[in-house]
Amino acid sequence: MTAAQLSTIIIASVTGLYSLLLLGASMISLAERQKRAAAILLAIALLMALAGWAAATFSYPGKNFLALLLLADIALLLWLLLKPPAGEKRDSGYRFMPARVVDERDTIFARMKLKPGTTEYNNYYTARPESRSPDDEARSLPGLLSAGGTKYHPLNFAAAEANFTLIEYMHKAIGQPVSATKTEIAAPELTRYIKKWLSTLGAHSSGITELKDYHLYTIRGRGSERGRPVDKRHRYAIAFTVKMDMRNIATAPASPVIFESSQRYLDSANMALQVAGLLKGLGYDARAHIDGDYELICPLVAHDAGLGEIGRMGLLMTPDAGPAVRIAVVTTEAPLLPDMPKPDPTLITFCRICQKCADCCPGRSIPYGEMERAGGVLRWKIDSESCYRYWCITGTDCGRCIAVCPYSHPDNIMHRMVRRVIRRSHLAAEVAYMADDILYGRKPKAR
Ligand code: SF4
Numbered sequence: 001m002t003a004a005q006l007s008t009i010i011i012a013s014v015t016g017l018y019s020l021l022l023l024g025a026s027m028i029s030l031a032e033r034q035k036r037a038a039a040i041l042l043a044i045a046l047l048m049a050l051a052g053w054a055a056a057t058f059s060y061p062g063k064n065f066l067a068l069l070l071l072a073d074i075a076l077l078l079w080l081l082l083k084p085p086a087g088e089k090r091d092s093g094y095r096f097m098p099a100r101v102v103d104e105r106d107t108i109f110a111r112m113k114l115k116p117g118t119t120e121y122n123n124y125y126t127a128r129p130e131s132r133s134p135d136d137e138a139r140s141l142p143g144l145l146s147a148g149g150t151k152y153h154p155l156n157f158a159a160a161e162a163n164f165t166l167i168e169y170m171h172k173a174i175g176q177p178v179s180a181t182k183t184e185i186a187a188p189e190l191t192r193y194i195k196k197w198l199s200t201l202g203a204h205s206s207g208i209t210e211l212k213d214y215h216l217y218t219i220r221g222r223g224s225e226r227g228r229p230v231d232k233r234h235r236y237a238i239a240f241t242v243k244m245d246m247r248n249i250a251t252a253p254a255s256p257v258i259f260e261s262s263q264r265y266l267d268s269a270n271m272a273l274q275v276a277g278l279l280k281g282l283g284y285d286a287r288a289h290i291d292g293d294y295e296l297i298c299p300l301v302a303h304d305a306g307l308g309e310i311g312r313m314g315l316l317m318t319p320d321a322g323p324a325v326r327i328a329v330v331t332t333e334a335p336l337l338p339d340m341p342k343p344d345p346t347l348i349t350f351c352r353i354c355q356k357c358a359d360c361c362p363g364r365s366i367p368y369g370e371m372e373r374a375g376g377v378l379r380w381k382i383d384s385e386s387c388y389r390y391w392c393i394t395g396t397d398c399g400r401c402i403a404v405c406p407y408s409h410p411d412n413i414m415h416r417m418v419r420r421v422i423r424r425s426h427l428a429a430e431v432a433y434m435a436d437d438i439l440y441g442r443k444p445k446a447r
Pocket residue numbers: 311312313350351352354355356357358401404405406407
């Protein structure tokens with residue numbers, strides 16, 4: 001076989017392979033109902049096939065060199081897929097938070113519960129006069145799940161309201177008593193059982209960490225517990241995530257988003273109460289931390305339990321479902337085996353490049369640029385006031401940042417390969433960021 005014949009075979013094979021991969025990616029995008037991405041990928045696949053046919057069929061100077069280049073390209077791709085993940089220095093800073101700094105009374109959710117004219121309202125805004133005017137402005141807007149919201153939908157709003165009401169009833173189950181009889185179970189067996197049960201119940205991921213002081217609020221801010229200092233009663237925290245349905249999230253900020261959030265909060269509350277109930281039945285003190293009744297900051301616990309990193313939008317970013325999850329936590333004194341967290345600094349690296357959520361946020365609440373030190377932590381701090389104000393206008397919990405995040409793409413073979421390559425090369429992360437903009441748009445339309 002001559003060198004020219006060998007070059008013809010190599011060019012035809014490599015370009016044929018790339019065309020088939022692109023065609024497959026186009027089909028997957030069509031199944032994801034991403035028509036723009038499907039059309040672009042199909043066009044590139046056809047162009048690649050045509051160019052490959054021409055490059056393989058005709059003779060021209062440099063044909064052998066082109067064949068070598070294509071071989072090198074394949075070798076580079078294989079190396080990127082197979083090499084160990086990039087060992088960047090961890091830099092999220094959360095791990096080194098020194099002490100508790102967050103008073104739940106300062107969170108926007110607690111502030112919005114304050115009723116003008118009450119003693120609590122007067123006391124709070126006397127101590128924090130700078131918050132009174134923006135908070136009163138938010139109170140004057142239609143509000144979450146209000147019929148006056150711009151995204152009002154009678155059925156989705158009523159379904160979400162029903163879910164949140166049910167969760168409020170579930171708060172009463174948090175105080176369920178602990179059995180007086182203790183059943184000793186070894187830590188490995190109990191850990192295995194709980195994780196398997198959570199998975200059977202539908203949890204997307206679960207992890208265990210030692211409960212740290214900085215996971216907890218300093219003082220409770222909502223309901224009858226308002227003003228009570230939070231004690232560290234338990235040694236361990238079980239964190240788990242429940243995946244959200246992207247068909248609903250992709251409509252953000254429309255009403256299916258708040259239905260989806262409420263449904264996943266309800267699912268996770270149910271699971272957390274089940275696990276806490278199991279532990280209490282065995283005679284170990286435990287507490288479920290569920291929507292509207294948390295003693296701790298769920299993303300921090302989930303992060304330390306190894307479930308993901310905290311990205312630009314301030315939410316937990318899981319490696320395979322991105323921010324499209326809801327979290328619940330159970331704390332307990334029962335013997336458990338903590339996980340060894342596997343930090344993924346490439347998520348943070350990608351957030352540094354991407355900034356798509358900041359570009360798409362209708363509330364202008366997500367920062368651009370680098371992380372900043374806030375409250376003892378190096379992080380991106382979102383403007384929760386402007387975010388909540390936007391929720392009060394739409395009546396939904398928006399979720400546009402979750403919908404547009406490249407990490408929210410479905411966990412199928414195409415996106416899994418992209419995530420794998422991103423984890424291994426900074427250059428690949430840059431290319432993936434540009435490709436995401438081309439295929440889905442810098443500001444993707446709500447679906
Ligand atoms: S949209 Fe981009 S910057 Fe925002 S959280 Fe997702 S990956 Fe990070």
